[in-house]
């Protein structure tokens with residue numbers, strides 16, 4: 001069932017831009033009669049871009065309708081999720097609080113500076129404490145929540161996130177065969193699988209090492225009747241792990257940006273695009289296939305190039 005959007009969220013959403021499809025004209029693809037289009041969710045909003053709005057929208061709706069005044073979540077020091085949450089919390093007049101993985105750095109990076117500027121209260125926790133927080137996967141599941149506090153698990157990965165992600169599918173106004181997306185928690189992938197027509201295939205690309213657990217996490221988010229048919233996760237394009245990159249990946253990314261004018265970051269979307277081109281070389285796609293690659297944003301985390 002579709003939830004009615006809270007008026008405060010409707011006002012916010014009215015400020016968003018349309019996410020367009022950018023066709024990629026590349027002789028490597030036309031030689032093989034393949035078509036690639038990038039769905040530009042990075043253009044939705046200057047701050048809450050990519051999959052962030054999609055995943056937060058109905059979680060925030062639930063928080064507002066349940067009378068919450070404080071949003072609490074968790075993330076790394078470059079977290080796109082916390083960045084969007086802090087901004088949106090301020091825009092909605094809600095307090096925000098976050099558990100941040102690792103020690104407090106002597107000098108805050110631009111992401112953490114933004115969080116503070118937007119009034120998010122930060123609590124730095126050890127990696128083991130952070131891992132323990134991951135077990136609280138449902139809203140309201142964090143122990144000792146006070147009245148008015150609303151808990152969002154890592155990446156906002158709840159069943160309500162799937163509802164927002166599902167809205168991507170009817171926006172794609174072109175016939176296509178395959179939809180590709182980067183995976184962190186797998187919630188965006190799950191939302192796309194749940195909403196996709198049976199005629200299309202959905203391929204996730206794990207941005208982290210040893211991502212085999214994602215199959216189970218995605219399945220747990222999916223409706224019980226959803227089968228394994230029509231989707232898969234590629235586990236070998238993580239470039240050494242989450243946040244890791246290589247000169248091969250950054251050279252690929254820079255070349256793609258220069259040729260096609262689509263800004264990328266190396267943590268999620270560049271790895272997904274790299275996987276796409278590798279699959280092309282391997283002959284994975286049938287002649288005539290139209291692939292849509294979802295640009296999930298995240299460009300804010302790349303402002304200081306900390307991984308180079």
Ligand SMILES: Cc1ncc(COP(=O)(O)O)c(C=O)c1O
Nearest residue numbers: 080184185186187188268296298
């Ligand atoms: C820019 C970007 N792309 C992709 C993802 C992966 O999304 P998910 O955690 O839903 O798999 C994230 C993390 O949320 C992200 O920040």
